[in-house]
Amino acid sequence: MKDLFEKIYKDKGPLGKWASQAEGYFVFPKLEGEISNRMKFQGKEVITWSINDYLGLANHPEIRKVDAEAAAQYGSAYPMGARMMSGHTDLHEKLQDELASFVSKEAAYLLNFGYQGMVSTIDALVAKDDIIVYDVDAHACIIDGVRLHMGKRFTYKHNDVESLEKNLERATKMAEQTGGGILVISEGVFGMRGEQGRLKEIVALKEKFNFRLFVDDAHGFGTLGVTGAGAGEEQGVQKDIDVYFATFAKSLASTGAFIAGDQEIIDYLKYNLRSQMFAKSLQMQLVVGALKRLDMLKTMPELKAKLWENVNTLQSGLKERGFDIGTTQSCVTPVYLKGSIPEAMALVKDLRENYGIFCSIVVYPVIPKGMILLRLIPTATHTLEDVKETLAAFESIRERLENGTYKRLSAAVMAAMGE
Numbered sequence: 329m330k331d332l333f334e335k336i337y338k339d340k341g342p343l344g345k346w347a348s349q350a351e352g353y354f355v356f357p358k359l360e361g362e363i364s365n366r367m368k369f370q371g372k373e374v375i376t377w378s379i380n381d382y383l384g385l386a387n388h389p390e391i392r393k394v395d396a397e398a399a400a401q402y403g404s405a406y407p408m409g410a411r412m413m414s415g416h417t418d419l420h421e422k423l424q425d426e427l428a429s430f431v432s433k434e435a436a437y438l439l440n441f442g443y444q445g446m447v448s449t450i451d452a453l454v455a456k457d458d459i460i461v462y463d464v465d466a467h468a469c470i471i472d473g474v475r476l477h478m479g480k481r482f483t484y485k486h487n488d489v490e491s492l493e494k495n496l497e498r499a500t501k502m503a504e505q506t507g508g509g510i511l512v513i514s515e516g517v518f519g520m521r522g523e524q525g526r527l528k529e530i531v532a533l534k535e536k537f538n539f540r541l542f543v544d545d546a547h548g549f550g551t552l553g554v555t556g557a558g559a560g561e562e563q564g565v566q567k568d569i570d571v572y573f574a575t576f577a578k579s580l581a582s583t584g585a586f587i588a589g590d591q592e593i594i595d596y597l598k599y600n601l602r603s604q605m606f607a608k609s610l611q612m613q614l615v616v617g618a619l620k621r622l623d624m625l626k627t628m629p630e631l632k633a634k635l636w637e638n639v640n641t642l643q644s645g646l647k648e649r650g651f652d653i654g655t656t657q658s659c660v661t662p663v664y665l666k667g668s669i670p671e672a673m674a675l676v677k678d679l680r681e682n683y684g685i686f687c688s689i690v691v692y693p694v695i696p697k698g699m700i701l702l703r704l705i706p707t708a709t710h711t712l713e714d715v716k717e718t719l720a721a722f723e724s725i726r727e728r729l730e731n732g733t734y735k736r737l738s739a740a741v742m743a744a745m746g747e
């Protein structure tokens with residue numbers, strides 16, 4: 329009989345197989361210092377474009393103070409147990425009420441982690457005879473939630489409303505046979521390329537089809553809409569989103585998440601979300617910290633205004649210089665270049681070592697072969713000087729990419745990394 333671990337010894341998985349070349353630099357890099365526009369990477373200062381601290385709350389002195397006081401008052405244990413058993417408090421309820429009111433929903437429920445919470449919410453919303461229709465480029469947490477579903481599911485082409493409509497026709501026929509309903513899942517903002525989910529057009533399909541809409545607005549919450557309530561507010565369809573999700577891990581710069589919707593639906597979820605029923609309650613310092621962060625989000629519009637000043641300056645500067653930034657409609661700023669994976673590695677090394685720019689890099693198989701995606705996340709802590717330096721650096725690395733410098737360097741990079 330085969331040893332269970334045999335396959336692990338042989339195959340480290342699609343990402344793990346690159347570990348010896350990439351770990352510590354391209355993956356699992358260690359960014360040091362306080363979370364901000366400039367941090368340290370391998371001892372050198374870099375402009376940090378890879379952290380979703382959109383509003384710059386992570387290291388805001390008022391936040392640091394509230395976090396520290398809450399930790400001193402409650403420690404990191406309280407409350408113990410799951411919400412349902414012994415982990416419930418007034419402050420959990422207060423935070424839920426404030427979140428619900430902020431996103432214009434009747435009720436909200438806290439989740440310990442966005443990822444698990446999404447998986448569990450999908451699981452709780454559908455039964456075997458229901459059908460899920462979701463965007464093919466959905467975040468892993470949506471894909472994992474759908475994996476738990478025992479019934480039928482269809483993907484539609486990324487942000488393609490015509491494809492959604494076709495799949496809704498199929499789903500409707502199937503639902504008529506099974507006697508179930510339909511759940512459509514989209515993101516408010518797709519985090520890799522930055523497009524907003526076409527929520528307005530999806531909602532318009534409710535005229536023709538009978539479905540409920542679940543939106544993961546991880547990147548929209550705090551960054552989009554007049555008040556920062558997210559992609560639904562931005563597109564004027566918040567009330568038509570049946571279940572709204574956002575995480576604290578981005579604009580609120582913390583840990584935790586929530587879902588919001590009609591009271592009866594949230595009450596149902598409260599009693600049926602397995603990831604919350606069978607896991608410890610969100611710890612108090614995170615609850616107190618989220619209350620403070622939400623308050624700042626609501627009362628300090630200048631944070632979002634500064635974020636967007638940086639986003640607009642960066643995105644228009646890139647476009648003016650002829651860079652392809654795709655179809656982003658959010659703060660997420662992708663820059664598409666042409667090159668091989670070794671070239672991409674040499675380019676990123678050059679950006680980090682010689683230009684002091686730290687951004688994430690995405691290559692095949694996430695995007696087509698021969699393409700390099702550099703992903704920049706502006707925040708309210710960046711300065712216009714950071715943007716200026718970055719634009720100059722990008723012009724310079726593009727020239728080096730085009731004149732073959734990285735082709736030559738890539739051989740040396742691979743050798744230095746033990747290839």
Ligand SMILES: Cc1ncc(COP(=O)(O)O)c(C=O)c1O
Pocket residue numbers: 441442443444446467469515519544546547575576577583584585
């Ligand atoms: C679209 C989206 N959904 C859900 C999550 C998961 O949230 P959390 O980090 O709170 O688990 C993320 C990433 O953080 C995300 O980008």
